Amino acid sequence: MATQYNDTDPTKERLLVEAERLFANKGFEAVSVREITAAAETNTAAINYHFGSKWNLYMEVFRQRWIPRATQNFHLFQQLQQKSDVTVEEIIGVFIRCFMDGPLSDHAERTTHARLIHKELDTPTEAYDLIVKEVIVPFYEVLIELVQRAMPGTSRQEAMFKCMSVFGQMVYFSHVLPIMEALMGPEFLDGLIEKSIRHIAEFSIHGFNVDGGRS
Amino acid sequence: MATQYNDTDPTKERLLVEAERLFANKGFEAVSVREITAAAETNTAAINYHFGSKWNLYMEVFRQRWIPRATQNFHLFQQLQQKSDVTVEEIIGVFIRCFMDGPLSDHAERTTHARLIHKELDTPTEAYDLIVKEVIVPFYEVLIELVQRAMPGTSRQEAMFKCMSVFGQMVYFSHVLPIMEALMGPEFLDGLIEKSIRHIAEFSIHGFNVDGGRS
DNA sequence: GTCTATAGCAGGATAGAC
DNA sequence: GTCTATCCTGCTATAGAC
16 A cells, blocks of 8 residues: 655655665565556656666665664764763663664554665665664764763773674564564564563663673 | 586586575575576576476575575584573573584575575565474474573563574674674674674573572 | 656576477 | 577666657
8 A cells, every 4th residue: 555645745755755665675676666656656767867777766765764764863872972870771771762662663664764774784785885884883883882881891892792782682573573473372462562672671781781790 | 706516416406506695695586597597507497497487496495405404403402402401501502503603604604594584584475484484483492492491480481582682683793794893993803703602692691690680 | 847658678487409 | 408599578767748
Protein backbone atom coordinates (compact mmCIF):
# COMPACT_ATOMS: atom_id res chain seq x y z
CA MET A 1 0.00 0.00 0.00
CA ALA A 2 1.57 3.28 -1.10
CA THR A 3 1.76 6.31 1.14
CA GLN A 4 -0.86 8.97 0.55
CA TYR A 5 0.30 12.42 -0.52
CA ASN A 6 -1.46 15.71 -0.91
CA ASP A 7 -0.94 17.66 -4.10
CA THR A 8 1.54 20.12 -2.60
CA ASP A 9 4.21 17.42 -2.13
CA PRO A 10 6.79 18.04 -4.78
CA THR A 11 7.64 15.11 -7.00
CA LYS A 12 11.24 15.08 -5.85
CA GLU A 13 10.26 14.58 -2.21
CA ARG A 14 7.87 11.77 -3.07
CA LEU A 15 10.63 10.05 -5.05
CA LEU A 16 12.98 10.25 -2.08
CA VAL A 17 10.41 8.84 0.31
CA GLU A 18 9.39 5.93 -1.87
CA ALA A 19 12.94 5.19 -2.95
CA GLU A 20 14.08 4.99 0.66
CA ARG A 21 11.29 2.59 1.54
CA LEU A 22 11.89 0.35 -1.48
CA PHE A 23 15.70 0.36 -1.29
CA ALA A 24 15.50 -0.49 2.40
CA ASN A 25 13.07 -3.35 1.91
CA LYS A 26 14.48 -4.94 -1.24
CA GLY A 27 17.98 -3.61 -1.86
CA PHE A 28 19.31 -1.34 -4.57
CA GLU A 29 19.55 -3.89 -7.37
CA ALA A 30 16.21 -5.51 -6.67
CA VAL A 31 14.30 -2.24 -7.09
CA SER A 32 13.67 -0.84 -10.55
CA VAL A 33 13.29 2.77 -11.59
CA ARG A 34 9.83 1.91 -12.87
CA GLU A 35 8.83 0.58 -9.46
CA ILE A 36 9.95 3.73 -7.64
CA THR A 37 8.32 6.14 -10.05
CA ALA A 38 5.09 4.14 -9.98
CA ALA A 39 5.06 4.24 -6.16
CA ALA A 40 5.74 7.99 -6.28
CA GLU A 41 2.92 8.35 -8.81
CA THR A 42 4.98 9.98 -11.50
CA ASN A 43 6.58 9.02 -14.83
CA THR A 44 9.60 6.84 -15.46
CA ALA A 45 11.77 9.75 -16.56
CA ALA A 46 11.37 11.61 -13.28
CA ILE A 47 14.33 9.99 -11.51
CA ASN A 48 16.76 10.87 -14.24
CA TYR A 49 15.36 14.37 -14.48
CA HIS A 50 15.54 15.09 -10.74
CA PHE A 51 18.57 13.05 -9.69
CA GLY A 52 20.52 12.22 -12.84
CA SER A 53 20.57 8.47 -12.25
CA LYS A 54 19.19 5.70 -10.09
CA TRP A 55 22.47 5.53 -8.17
CA ASN A 56 22.44 9.23 -7.44
CA LEU A 57 18.93 8.87 -6.05
CA TYR A 58 20.23 6.17 -3.73
CA MET A 59 22.98 8.48 -2.47
CA GLU A 60 20.52 11.35 -2.05
CA VAL A 61 18.33 9.13 0.10
CA PHE A 62 21.24 8.91 2.51
CA ARG A 63 22.22 12.56 2.25
CA GLN A 64 18.74 14.05 2.53
CA ARG A 65 16.89 11.50 4.66
CA TRP A 66 19.08 8.96 6.43
CA ILE A 67 21.81 11.22 7.80
CA PRO A 68 19.47 13.95 9.07
CA ARG A 69 17.34 11.35 10.84
CA ALA A 70 20.38 9.75 12.42
CA THR A 71 21.71 13.13 13.51
CA GLN A 72 18.53 13.82 15.50
CA ASN A 73 19.66 11.08 17.86
CA PHE A 74 22.70 13.10 18.83
CA HIS A 75 20.64 15.60 20.76
CA LEU A 76 19.90 13.26 23.63
CA PHE A 77 23.60 12.53 24.01
CA GLN A 78 24.58 16.16 23.81
CA GLN A 79 22.21 16.83 26.71
CA LEU A 80 24.01 14.11 28.62
CA GLN A 81 27.35 15.77 27.86
CA GLN A 82 26.18 18.93 29.64
CA LYS A 83 25.72 17.12 32.93
CA SER A 84 28.55 17.13 35.41
CA ASP A 85 27.99 13.62 36.75
CA VAL A 86 27.22 10.86 34.28
CA THR A 87 26.59 7.25 35.25
CA VAL A 88 26.87 4.13 33.16
CA GLU A 89 23.17 3.49 33.74
CA GLU A 90 22.27 6.85 32.26
CA ILE A 91 24.43 6.35 29.19
CA ILE A 92 23.01 2.92 28.47
CA GLY A 93 19.48 4.19 29.06
CA VAL A 94 19.86 7.04 26.60
CA PHE A 95 21.66 4.75 24.16
CA ILE A 96 18.81 2.28 24.10
CA ARG A 97 16.09 4.90 24.08
CA CYS A 98 17.68 6.50 21.03
CA PHE A 99 17.44 3.42 18.90
CA MET A 100 14.49 1.43 20.15
CA ASP A 101 12.25 4.10 21.54
CA GLY A 102 13.25 7.60 20.46
CA PRO A 103 12.55 9.66 17.37
CA LEU A 104 12.24 6.34 15.58
CA SER A 105 9.27 5.16 17.56
CA ASP A 106 7.25 4.69 14.40
CA HIS A 107 7.85 1.08 13.55
CA ALA A 108 7.96 1.39 9.76
CA GLU A 109 10.36 4.32 9.84
CA ARG A 110 12.69 2.62 12.31
CA THR A 111 12.70 -0.53 10.18
CA THR A 112 13.44 1.41 7.02
CA HIS A 113 16.21 3.34 8.72
CA ALA A 114 17.77 0.19 10.15
CA ARG A 115 17.52 -1.87 6.97
CA LEU A 116 19.30 0.73 4.90
CA ILE A 117 22.32 0.77 7.17
CA HIS A 118 22.33 -3.00 7.65
CA LYS A 119 22.68 -3.49 3.93
CA GLU A 120 25.57 -1.03 3.86
CA LEU A 121 27.27 -2.73 6.80
CA ASP A 122 27.02 -6.07 5.03
CA THR A 123 27.91 -4.88 1.54
CA PRO A 124 29.51 -1.45 1.75
CA THR A 125 29.21 1.02 -1.09
CA GLU A 126 30.01 4.70 -1.50
CA ALA A 127 27.19 5.43 0.96
CA TYR A 128 28.97 3.48 3.69
CA ASP A 129 32.02 5.76 3.61
CA LEU A 130 29.75 8.77 3.86
CA ILE A 131 27.87 7.39 6.85
CA VAL A 132 30.93 6.24 8.76
CA LYS A 133 32.50 9.67 8.36
CA GLU A 134 29.42 11.82 8.96
CA VAL A 135 27.53 9.79 11.54
CA ILE A 136 29.10 6.70 13.03
CA VAL A 137 32.56 7.98 13.94
CA PRO A 138 31.33 11.25 15.51
CA PHE A 139 28.66 9.26 17.34
CA TYR A 140 31.15 6.84 18.84
CA GLU A 141 33.49 9.71 19.73
CA VAL A 142 30.79 11.26 21.91
CA LEU A 143 29.94 7.90 23.43
CA ILE A 144 33.54 7.05 24.21
CA GLU A 145 34.04 10.36 25.93
CA LEU A 146 30.89 9.88 28.01
CA VAL A 147 31.94 6.40 29.08
CA GLN A 148 35.41 7.60 30.02
CA ARG A 149 33.80 10.30 32.12
CA ALA A 150 31.44 7.86 33.84
CA MET A 151 34.20 5.31 34.41
CA PRO A 152 37.49 7.13 34.94
CA GLY A 153 40.51 5.06 34.01
CA THR A 154 38.77 3.29 31.15
CA SER A 155 40.93 3.20 28.04
CA ARG A 156 39.68 4.51 24.75
CA GLN A 157 39.72 1.00 23.31
CA GLU A 158 37.83 -0.47 26.22
CA ALA A 159 35.19 2.27 26.06
CA MET A 160 34.75 1.69 22.35
CA PHE A 161 34.38 -2.07 22.79
CA LYS A 162 31.79 -1.61 25.52
CA CYS A 163 29.68 0.74 23.46
CA MET A 164 29.86 -1.64 20.56
CA SER A 165 28.66 -4.48 22.76
CA VAL A 166 25.53 -2.52 23.60
CA PHE A 167 24.91 -1.48 20.03
CA GLY A 168 25.54 -4.97 18.69
CA GLN A 169 22.83 -6.36 20.93
CA MET A 170 20.32 -3.77 19.76
CA VAL A 171 21.04 -4.41 16.11
CA TYR A 172 20.77 -8.17 16.54
CA PHE A 173 17.62 -8.09 18.64
CA SER A 174 15.87 -5.99 16.02
CA HIS A 175 16.64 -8.75 13.53
CA VAL A 176 15.58 -11.79 15.47
CA LEU A 177 12.06 -11.05 16.61
CA PRO A 178 10.73 -13.79 14.27
CA ILE A 179 13.26 -16.21 15.71
CA MET A 180 12.16 -15.41 19.26
CA GLU A 181 8.62 -16.15 18.16
CA ALA A 182 9.69 -19.50 16.71
CA LEU A 183 11.41 -20.35 20.00
CA MET A 184 8.88 -19.06 22.49
CA GLY A 185 5.55 -19.23 20.68
CA PRO A 186 3.38 -16.47 19.26
CA GLU A 187 1.88 -15.29 22.56
CA PHE A 188 5.37 -14.32 23.66
CA LEU A 189 5.39 -11.42 21.20
CA ASP A 190 3.29 -9.27 23.56
CA GLY A 191 5.54 -6.59 24.97
CA LEU A 192 8.55 -8.16 23.32
CA ILE A 193 10.31 -4.90 22.53
CA GLU A 194 9.96 -3.74 26.11
CA LYS A 195 11.24 -7.07 27.44
CA SER A 196 14.18 -6.90 25.02
CA ILE A 197 15.04 -3.37 26.06
CA ARG A 198 15.01 -4.28 29.75
CA HIS A 199 17.17 -7.32 29.10
CA ILE A 200 19.74 -5.43 27.03
CA ALA A 201 19.94 -2.71 29.67
CA GLU A 202 20.52 -5.20 32.51
CA PHE A 203 22.95 -7.35 30.57
CA SER A 204 24.93 -4.32 29.46
CA ILE A 205 25.10 -2.63 32.85
CA HIS A 206 26.66 -5.78 34.26
CA GLY A 207 28.88 -6.14 31.20
CA PHE A 208 30.19 -2.62 31.68
CA ASN A 209 31.33 -3.37 35.20
CA VAL A 210 33.95 -5.74 33.88
CA ASP A 211 36.63 -4.20 36.06
CA GLY A 212 34.37 -3.49 39.01
CA GLY A 213 35.29 -6.55 40.99
CA ARG A 214 38.84 -7.16 39.82
CA SER A 215 42.20 -6.65 41.47
CA MET B 1 40.84 -13.67 -8.29
CA ALA B 2 38.97 -16.89 -8.92
CA THR B 3 39.59 -20.07 -6.97
CA GLN B 4 41.76 -22.68 -8.66
CA TYR B 5 40.25 -26.05 -9.49
CA ASN B 6 41.70 -29.30 -10.67
CA ASP B 7 40.06 -31.01 -13.60
CA THR B 8 38.24 -33.60 -11.50
CA ASP B 9 35.92 -30.99 -9.95
CA PRO B 10 32.53 -31.51 -11.49
CA THR B 11 30.93 -28.45 -13.02
CA LYS B 12 28.05 -28.55 -10.61
CA GLU B 13 30.34 -28.26 -7.59
CA ARG B 14 32.26 -25.36 -9.12
CA LEU B 15 28.99 -23.56 -9.78
CA LEU B 16 27.93 -23.97 -6.15
CA VAL B 17 31.25 -22.69 -4.85
CA GLU B 18 31.40 -19.63 -7.07
CA ALA B 19 27.70 -18.87 -6.66
CA GLU B 20 28.03 -18.91 -2.90
CA ARG B 21 30.98 -16.53 -2.99
CA LEU B 22 29.31 -14.12 -5.40
CA PHE B 23 25.86 -14.19 -3.78
CA ALA B 24 27.46 -13.57 -0.39
CA ASN B 25 29.56 -10.64 -1.61
CA LYS B 26 27.08 -8.88 -3.87
CA GLY B 27 23.60 -10.22 -3.19
CA PHE B 28 21.30 -12.33 -5.32
CA GLU B 29 20.04 -9.62 -7.66
CA ALA B 30 23.42 -8.01 -8.18
CA VAL B 31 24.98 -11.21 -9.51
CA SER B 32 24.23 -12.39 -13.03
CA VAL B 33 24.09 -15.92 -14.34
CA ARG B 34 26.80 -14.98 -16.81
CA GLU B 35 29.07 -13.81 -13.97
CA ILE B 36 28.68 -17.06 -12.05
CA THR B 37 29.24 -19.31 -15.04
CA ALA B 38 32.30 -17.29 -16.07
CA ALA B 39 33.77 -17.63 -12.56
CA ALA B 40 33.06 -21.36 -12.65
CA GLU B 41 34.69 -21.53 -16.07
CA THR B 42 31.73 -23.02 -17.87
CA ASN B 43 29.01 -21.89 -20.28
CA THR B 44 26.01 -19.71 -19.60
CA ALA B 45 23.54 -22.57 -19.97
CA ALA B 46 25.14 -24.61 -17.18
CA ILE B 47 23.08 -23.14 -14.33
CA ASN B 48 19.78 -23.87 -15.99
CA TYR B 49 20.94 -27.32 -16.95
CA HIS B 50 22.20 -28.30 -13.49
CA PHE B 51 19.82 -26.36 -11.24
CA GLY B 52 16.84 -25.35 -13.35
CA SER B 53 17.06 -21.66 -12.52
CA LYS B 54 19.20 -19.01 -10.87
CA TRP B 55 16.90 -18.99 -7.85
CA ASN B 56 17.17 -22.73 -7.45
CA LEU B 57 20.94 -22.42 -7.47
CA TYR B 58 20.65 -19.89 -4.64
CA MET B 59 18.57 -22.30 -2.60
CA GLU B 60 20.97 -25.16 -3.31
CA VAL B 61 23.84 -23.05 -2.03
CA PHE B 62 22.07 -23.00 1.32
CA ARG B 63 21.02 -26.64 1.22
CA GLN B 64 24.34 -28.10 0.07
CA ARG B 65 26.89 -25.67 1.49
CA TRP B 66 25.58 -23.26 4.10
CA ILE B 67 23.54 -25.63 6.28
CA PRO B 68 26.17 -28.42 6.39
CA ARG B 69 28.83 -25.90 7.35
CA ALA B 70 26.65 -24.44 10.09
CA THR B 71 25.82 -27.90 11.39
CA GLN B 72 29.50 -28.66 11.96
CA ASN B 73 29.39 -26.07 14.74
CA PHE B 74 26.93 -28.20 16.67
CA HIS B 75 29.55 -30.77 17.48
CA LEU B 76 31.36 -28.59 20.00
CA PHE B 77 28.10 -27.93 21.82
CA GLN B 78 27.07 -31.56 21.79
CA GLN B 79 30.37 -32.37 23.50
CA LEU B 80 29.47 -29.81 26.13
CA GLN B 81 26.08 -31.45 26.60
CA GLN B 82 27.80 -34.70 27.59
CA LYS B 83 29.53 -33.07 30.55
CA SER B 84 27.87 -33.27 33.93
CA ASP B 85 28.95 -29.85 35.15
CA VAL B 86 28.75 -26.93 32.76
CA THR B 87 29.74 -23.39 33.64
CA VAL B 88 28.73 -20.15 31.99
CA GLU B 89 32.37 -19.50 31.16
CA GLU B 90 32.59 -22.77 29.23
CA ILE B 91 29.41 -22.09 27.30
CA ILE B 92 30.49 -18.61 26.29
CA GLY B 93 33.95 -19.87 25.39
CA VAL B 94 32.61 -22.57 23.10
CA PHE B 95 30.04 -20.16 21.68
CA ILE B 96 32.68 -17.66 20.70
CA ARG B 97 35.15 -20.23 19.46
CA CYS B 98 32.49 -21.67 17.17
CA PHE B 99 31.94 -18.46 15.32
CA MET B 100 35.16 -16.53 15.47
CA ASP B 101 37.73 -19.24 15.71
CA GLY B 102 36.35 -22.67 14.90
CA PRO B 103 35.78 -24.53 11.65
CA LEU B 104 35.41 -21.12 10.08
CA SER B 105 38.94 -20.03 10.85
CA ASP B 106 39.61 -19.34 7.21
CA HIS B 107 38.77 -15.70 6.86
CA ALA B 108 37.22 -15.79 3.40
CA GLU B 109 34.99 -18.74 4.21
CA ARG B 110 33.80 -17.21 7.48
CA THR B 111 33.04 -13.95 5.72
CA THR B 112 31.12 -15.71 2.97
CA HIS B 113 29.18 -17.76 5.48
CA ALA B 114 28.32 -14.72 7.58
CA ARG B 115 27.36 -12.48 4.68
CA LEU B 116 24.89 -14.97 3.28
CA ILE B 117 22.97 -15.19 6.53
CA HIS B 118 23.18 -11.45 7.20
CA LYS B 119 21.45 -10.74 3.94
CA GLU B 120 18.74 -13.22 4.82
CA LEU B 121 18.31 -11.72 8.28
CA ASP B 122 17.91 -8.28 6.77
CA THR B 123 15.72 -9.27 3.81
CA PRO B 124 14.28 -12.73 4.40
CA THR B 125 13.44 -15.02 1.53
CA GLU B 126 12.49 -18.68 1.23
CA ALA B 127 16.03 -19.52 2.39
CA TYR B 128 15.45 -17.76 5.70
CA ASP B 129 12.58 -20.05 6.66
CA LEU B 130 14.74 -23.05 5.84
CA ILE B 131 17.63 -21.83 7.97
CA VAL B 132 15.56 -20.84 10.97
CA LYS B 133 13.92 -24.25 10.99
CA GLU B 134 16.97 -26.39 10.23
CA VAL B 135 19.72 -24.50 12.02
CA ILE B 136 18.87 -21.52 14.19
CA VAL B 137 16.02 -22.88 16.27
CA PRO B 138 17.73 -26.23 17.05
CA PHE B 139 20.91 -24.33 17.83
CA TYR B 140 19.21 -22.03 20.32
CA GLU B 141 17.36 -24.96 21.87
CA VAL B 142 20.68 -26.61 22.73
CA LEU B 143 22.10 -23.34 24.01
CA ILE B 144 19.07 -22.57 26.17
CA GLU B 145 19.23 -26.00 27.75
CA LEU B 146 22.93 -25.61 28.47
CA VAL B 147 22.44 -22.21 30.07
CA GLN B 148 19.59 -23.51 32.20
CA ARG B 149 21.84 -26.32 33.35
CA ALA B 150 24.71 -23.95 34.18
CA MET B 151 22.42 -21.47 35.92
CA PRO B 152 19.57 -23.36 37.57
CA GLY B 153 16.45 -21.25 38.01
CA THR B 154 16.96 -19.31 34.81
CA SER B 155 13.77 -19.06 32.79
CA ARG B 156 13.66 -20.16 29.19
CA GLN B 157 13.09 -16.57 28.09
CA GLU B 158 15.99 -15.26 30.12
CA ALA B 159 18.32 -17.95 28.81
CA MET B 160 17.31 -17.14 25.24
CA PHE B 161 17.87 -13.42 25.74
CA LYS B 162 21.30 -14.01 27.24
CA CYS B 163 22.42 -16.20 24.38
CA MET B 164 21.19 -13.65 21.91
CA SER B 165 23.17 -10.95 23.66
CA VAL B 166 26.36 -12.91 23.10
CA PHE B 167 25.55 -13.72 19.51
CA GLY B 168 24.50 -10.17 18.72
CA GLN B 169 27.88 -8.89 19.83
CA MET B 170 29.71 -11.36 17.63
CA VAL B 171 27.66 -10.51 14.59
CA TYR B 172 28.10 -6.79 15.11
CA PHE B 173 31.82 -6.96 15.84
CA SER B 174 32.41 -8.87 12.63
CA HIS B 175 30.77 -5.99 10.78
CA VAL B 176 32.53 -3.04 12.34
CA LEU B 177 36.20 -3.80 12.00
CA PRO B 178 36.56 -0.90 9.51
CA ILE B 179 34.81 1.40 11.97
CA MET B 180 37.19 0.39 14.75
CA GLU B 181 40.02 1.24 12.42
CA ALA B 182 38.53 4.66 11.70
CA LEU B 183 38.22 5.29 15.44
CA MET B 184 41.51 3.88 16.68
CA GLY B 185 43.88 4.18 13.73
CA PRO B 186 45.28 1.55 11.41
CA GLU B 187 47.94 0.19 13.80
CA PHE B 188 45.10 -0.88 16.10
CA LEU B 189 44.12 -3.62 13.67
CA ASP B 190 46.93 -5.90 14.90
CA GLY B 191 45.36 -8.69 16.89
CA LEU B 192 41.97 -7.05 16.63
CA ILE B 193 40.01 -10.27 16.39
CA GLU B 194 41.71 -11.65 19.49
CA LYS B 195 41.06 -8.42 21.40
CA SER B 196 37.42 -8.48 20.29
CA ILE B 197 36.99 -12.08 21.37
CA ARG B 198 38.45 -11.38 24.81
CA HIS B 199 36.24 -8.35 25.22
CA ILE B 200 33.05 -10.15 24.20
CA ALA B 201 33.85 -13.01 26.56
CA GLU B 202 34.45 -10.72 29.53
CA PHE B 203 31.48 -8.48 28.81
CA SER B 204 29.20 -11.47 28.38
CA ILE B 205 30.32 -13.35 31.45
CA HIS B 206 29.48 -10.31 33.54
CA GLY B 207 26.25 -9.78 31.61
CA PHE B 208 25.18 -13.35 32.35
CA ASN B 209 25.50 -12.85 36.09
CA VAL B 210 22.63 -10.42 36.06
CA ASP B 211 20.99 -12.11 39.00
CA GLY B 212 24.21 -12.96 40.78
CA GLY B 213 24.22 -10.00 43.14
CA ARG B 214 20.53 -9.26 43.43
CA SER B 215 18.01 -9.67 46.22
C1' DG C 1 8.65 20.29 -15.32
C1' DT C 2 6.02 16.59 -16.89
C1' DC C 3 5.14 13.04 -19.78
C1' DT C 4 5.27 9.33 -23.76
C1' DA C 5 7.92 6.77 -26.55
C1' DT C 6 11.83 4.42 -27.46
C1' DA C 7 16.75 3.58 -27.86
C1' DG C 8 20.22 0.54 -26.39
C1' DC C 9 21.65 -2.92 -23.63
C1' DA C 10 21.87 -6.74 -20.16
C1' DG C 11 19.22 -9.99 -17.90
C1' DG C 12 17.49 -15.21 -17.44
C1' DA C 13 16.17 -18.91 -19.94
C1' DT C 14 16.14 -22.12 -23.98
C1' DA C 15 16.93 -24.72 -28.47
C1' DG C 16 19.54 -27.59 -30.69
C1' DA C 17 24.34 -28.88 -32.52
C1' DC C 18 27.91 -31.82 -30.98
C1' DG D 1 26.87 -33.00 -20.42
C1' DT D 2 28.68 -29.25 -22.73
C1' DC D 3 28.48 -25.48 -25.57
C1' DT D 4 26.97 -21.59 -28.93
C1' DA D 5 23.53 -18.92 -30.55
C1' DT D 6 19.48 -16.72 -29.71
C1' DC D 7 14.93 -15.45 -27.77
C1' DC D 8 12.44 -12.35 -25.19
C1' DT D 9 11.75 -9.66 -21.35
C1' DG D 10 13.07 -6.11 -18.46
C1' DC D 11 16.26 -2.67 -17.34
C1' DT D 12 18.28 2.42 -17.27
C1' DA D 13 18.64 6.37 -19.64
C1' DT D 14 17.31 9.75 -23.12
C1' DA D 15 14.91 12.39 -26.84
C1' DG D 16 11.56 15.31 -27.77
C1' DA D 17 6.40 16.63 -27.61
C1' DC D 18 3.67 19.49 -24.73
